[in-house]
Amino acid sequence: MLELFRFPGGVKPVSHKEASAAAPITRAPLPKLLVVPFRQSATGAATIQVVAGEKVLKGQIIGVAEGAFGSAVHAPTSGLVRAIESRMLPHPSGLAAPCAVIEADGEERWVELSPLDPFDSDPEIVRAKIKDAGIVGLGGAAFPSHVKAKTVIDTLIINGAECEPWITCDDRLMRERADEIVSGAIILGRLMAAKRIFFGVEDNKPAAAAALHAAVGGMPPPSPQPLSREGRGAFHADAQTIQVISVPTLYPAGGEKQLIRVLTGIEIPYGKLGPDFGVQCFNVGTAHAVARAVQHGEPLISRIVTLAGNFARAGNFDVLIGTPIDALLALGAPLPDTDRVVMGGPMMGFTLHDTAVPVVKASNCLLAMSPALFPPPKPAMPCIRCGACTRACPVVLQPHELYWYARAKNFGKTQEYHLFDCIECGCCAYVCPSRIPLVDYYRFAKSEIRAREREKLAADLARERYEFRQFREEREKAEKAVRLAAKAAETKAKLAREEAAKVGAGETAIAGEPGNTETALAGEPGNTETASVAPVNDKLALIAAAQARAAAKKAAVAPQNTAELTPDQQAQVAEAEARRALIDAPKDSA
Amino acid sequence: MALGAVVLGAALGFAAVKFKVEGDPLVEKIDAILPQTQCGQCGYPGCKPYAQAIASGEADINCCPPGGEEGIRKLADLLGREFKELSGEHGIEKPKSVAVIDEQICIGCTLCIQACPVDAIVGAAKQMHTIIADQCTGCELCLPPCPVDCILMVPLPETLDTWKWKYPVIEIKSAHHA
Numbered sequence: 001m002l003e004l005f006r007f008p009g010g011v012k013p014v015s016h017k018e019a020s021a022a023a024p025i026t027r028a029p030l031p032k033l034l035v036v037p038f039r040q041s042a043t044g045a046a047t048i049q050v051v052a053g054e055k056v057l058k059g060q061i062i063g064v065a066e067g068a069f070g071s072a073v074h075a076p077t078s079g080l081v082r083a084i085e086s087r088m089l090p091h092p093s094g095l096a097a098p099c100a101v102i103e104a105d106g107e108e109r110w111v112e113l114s115p116l117d118p119f120d121s122d123p124e125i126v127r128a129k130i131k132d133a134g135i136v137g138l139g140g141a142a143f144p145s146h147v148k149a150k151t152v153i154d155t156l157i158i159n160g161a162e163c164e165p166w167i168t169c170d171d172r173l174m175r176e177r178a179d180e181i182v183s184g185a186i187i188l189g190r191l192m193a194a195k196r197i198f199f200g201v202e203d204n205k206p207a208a209a210a211a212l213h214a215a216v217g218g219m220p221p222p223s224p225q226p227l228s229r230e231g232r233g234a235f236h237a238d239a240q241t242i243q244v245i246s247v248p249t250l251y252p253a254g255g256e257k258q259l260i261r262v263l264t265g266i267e268i269p270y271g272k273l274g275p276d277f278g279v280q281c282f283n284v285g286t287a288h289a290v291a292r293a294v295q296h297g298e299p300l301i302s303r304i305v306t307l308a309g310n311f312a313r314a315g316n317f318d319v320l321i322g323t324p325i326d327a328l329l330a331l332g333a334p335l336p337d338t339d340r341v342v343m344g345g346p347m348m349g350f351t352l353h354d355t356a357v358p359v360v361k362a363s364n365c366l367l368a369m370s371p372a373l374f375p376p377p378k379p380a381m382p383c384i385r386c387g388a389c390t391r392a393c394p395v396v397l398q399p400h401e402l403y404w405y406a407r408a409k410n411f412g413k414t415q416e417y418h419l420f421d422c423i424e425c426g427c428c429a430y431v432c433p434s435r436i437p438l439v440d441y442y443r444f445a446k447s448e449i450r451a452r453e454r455e456k457l458a459a460d461l462a463r464e465r466y467e468f469r470q471f472r473e474e475r476e477k478a479e480k481a482v483r484l485a486a487k488a489a490e491t492k493a494k495l496a497r498e499e500a501a502k503v504g505a506g507e508t509a510i511a512g513e514p515g516n517t518e519t520a521l522a523g524e525p526g527n528t529e530t531a532s533v534a535p536v537n538d539k540l541a542l543i544a545a546a547q548a549r550a551a552a553k554k555a556a557v558a559p560q561n562t563a564e565l566t567p568d569q570q571a572q573v574a575e576a577e578a579r580r581a582l583i584d585a586p587k588d589s590a
Numbered sequence: 591m592a593l594g595a596v597v598l599g600a601a602l603g604f605a606a607v608k609f610k611v612e613g614d615p616l617v618e619k620i621d622a623i624l625p626q627t628q629c630g631q632c633g634y635p636g637c638k639p640y641a642q643a644i645a646s647g648e649a650d651i652n653c654c655p656p657g658g659e660e661g662i663r664k665l666a667d668l669l670g671r672e673f674k675e676l677s678g679e680h681g682i683e684k685p686k687s688v689a690v691i692d693e694q695i696c697i698g699c700t701l702c703i704q705a706c707p708v709d710a711i712v713g714a715a716k717q718m719h720t721i722i723a724d725q726c727t728g729c730e731l732c733l734p735p736c737p738v739d740c741i742l743m744v745p746l747p748e749t750l751d752t753w754k755w756k757y758p759v760i761e762i763k764s765a766h767h768a
């Protein structure tokens with residue numbers, strides 16, 4: 001039996017999980033219209049690959065991962081792309097972002113899927129598969145899994161703690177699809193060369209833990225695959241290397257650092273992450289999605305969503321990404337006194353501005369609230385520095401200090417007090433006798449600091465560009481000065497030569513040696529004007545020469561920032577040119 | 591967060607070459623606070639010259655409208671001076687905007703290109719010009735030279751990347767009695 005550790009702080013809110021955990025997962029019906037945001041990961045969007053009017057198949061990629069931290073997006077069903085437009089997202093801001101509006105044709109016709117043999121494929125190919133399948137952390141954080149799976153670790157933790165009250169989607173998934181979760185865990189473990197895999201399940205979910213146990217016991221014998229790069233692919237699944245561990249029910253046991261602490265005893269310092277200590281965590285839902293993607297070739301187009309709270313029929317639903325939340329809520333029959341819907345749980349969720357928004361990959365739970373179930377908070381009172389928050393904080397922060405500095409907008413101090421280590425778990429606010437919405441202050445301070453960092457980056461860029469322009473102008477000025485000096489010297493030389501030629505011509509005439517002036521002049525470098533023209537005063541030629549000089553001068557001072565454009569700039573210019581062509585076209589034809 | 595910074599850093603990985611000439615460390619520190627809009631509203635031809643003027647005692651710290659109150663506060667902290675209101679004669683703090691060229695009107699005269707302090711406008715003579723929004727500081731210097739008035743300033747819309755949590759508005763019950 002593995003020795004377990006305890007993380008500091010934590011709270012024990014009433015779990016309220018029974019109602020939604022009782023019934024098996026139900027497949028939600030196919031909606032007529034799905035709205036799929038192109039931004040499904042916490043860190044980046046997808047580049048749109050479809051246009052309005054295009055027919056798509058179920059599982060067809062409609063957005064490819066943008067940059068290293070983007071995540072791919074797929075059509076959740078077959079049908080017609082009605083529009084690509086900005087729609088409101090389930091996000092605390094209530095802001096809109098580009099979405100594909102897809103009209104389902106009801107046929108659910110799949111795109112051709114290409115599964116991989118996870119034990120006979122290069123780990124990089126498996127990782128690319130995870131990326132192409134658009135898999136992000138399904139615990140709610142939505143961080144792209146292919147990025148997390150890049151590290152090489154000792155211990156892989158599969159997070160089935162599901163510590164937040166009301167939410168039961170992971171519980172049901174573990175009970176019903178344990179085999180695939182374990183397969184996904186082994187695929188991930190192999191990818192990251194993990195030596196052991198721990199499943200952490202809170203001890204209030206014995207059925208889920210039992211299902212995982214059974215699944216681990218029934219695993220096929222270890223496959224004798226040769227080692228691949230960096231020793232990855234060496235993972236052998238057996239009882240020594242995979243353990244299902246019940247952890248004490250204590251919120252937030254499902255926090256990454258907390259679960260790592262409980263299972264391994266490793267205490268991760270401020271500013272560090274699990275992989276720095278050879279540990280990485282994935283949610284059970286994510287492991288399940290990895291198995292579907294690798295073994296079946298299925299991209300992530302659905303997830304389990306818990307309907308909990310003020311519903312007549314709470315439960316868990318297998319829902320296509322893009323399903324309107326309205327339609328999903330109706331399945332749970334919300335009670336008439338429902339006054340708002342929270343996405344996520346009561347501790348870390350946020351209130352939806354509008355329930356017409358779609359289900360996204362991060363939607364783990366929809367919590368219907370009523371004044372009876374969740375009475376509106378009583379007014380806050382000043383902090384009495386009781387220290388209850390500090391005792392509850394699982395990250396060992398000083399929440400009241402953070403609150404003090406965030407409230408005073410002293411952001412430098414909040415960072416000194418490790419604001420960015422705060423996981424926004426809400427334990428501090430939960431125990432605060434003054435009912436101060438502490439986490440709201442931390443979120444405010446974090447986003448202000450992030451905004452300042454963005455401003456700083458923009459300012460640095462502007463400074464660099466300004467300095468480059470100064471540098472260029474200096475250079476151009478210097479070059480011009482050199483040109484002017486050269487020209488002055490040339491004019492002087494020319495005058496001197498003309499003077500000499502005049503004298504010489506007189507002499508030649510006398511000496512009777514025609515032609516030597518021309519030779520002499522032609523030998524002068526850069527003096528083409530004079531060279532090409534006979535020593536006779538030819539006005540026309542002079543004018544032409546002046547015009548040429550003027551043209552050359554104009555070309556020299558013309559702005560030169562069209563050179564060395566970045567691909568981005570070129571793209572923008574090309575786009576603008578294309579628009580210009582459109583604008584010009586009718587004019588030409590008219 | 592650290593991660594966010596890394597991402598942004600990668601996105602902005604432009605011009606590895608620095609054109610910076612090492613200078614007075616105080617000027618550098620002041621310049622680091624100035625917003626780099628390079629608008630000249632302070633009365634100097636750019637942020638760096640204004641930084642030099644502050645350092646030499648020639649200019650006051652409250653002449654930069656884009657830097658706003660927060661900028662003045664930071665300068666006051668750095669220099670150990672009293673905070674002052676933004677001096678009205680230099681302008682007012684405005685929401686950050688970027689310039690946009692009306693492509694139907696632009697005649698491709700290159701005058702705005704020559705005015706832009708950060709080379710945010712690209713385009714060749716007689717071709718329509720375009721402003722690279724990411725690089726535009728919103729200084730408005732390109733507006734006056736445009737002979738056909740085709741440049742307008744558009745406030746930057748809030749996006750998922752720039753959205754911020756608001757300062758919590760809470761009722762503090764005993765605030766009145768305290």
Ligand code: SF4
Nearest residue numbers: 383385386387389432
């Ligand atoms: S629990 Fe509340 S009242 Fe007590 S110290 Fe923390 S913030 Fe202050």
Ligand code: SF4
Nearest residue numbers: 393422423425426428
């Ligand atoms: S919300 Fe942050 S400060 Fe409060 S208990 Fe959680 S980690 Fe600590």
Ligand code: SF4
Nearest residue numbers: 627629630632637654
């Ligand atoms: S007013 Fe404009 S140029 Fe002067 S310091 Fe401020 S941003 Fe820079």
Ligand code: SF4
Nearest residue numbers: 706726727729730732
């Ligand atoms: S495009 Fe115009 S507003 Fe933007 S930085 Fe250049 S000159 Fe200033």
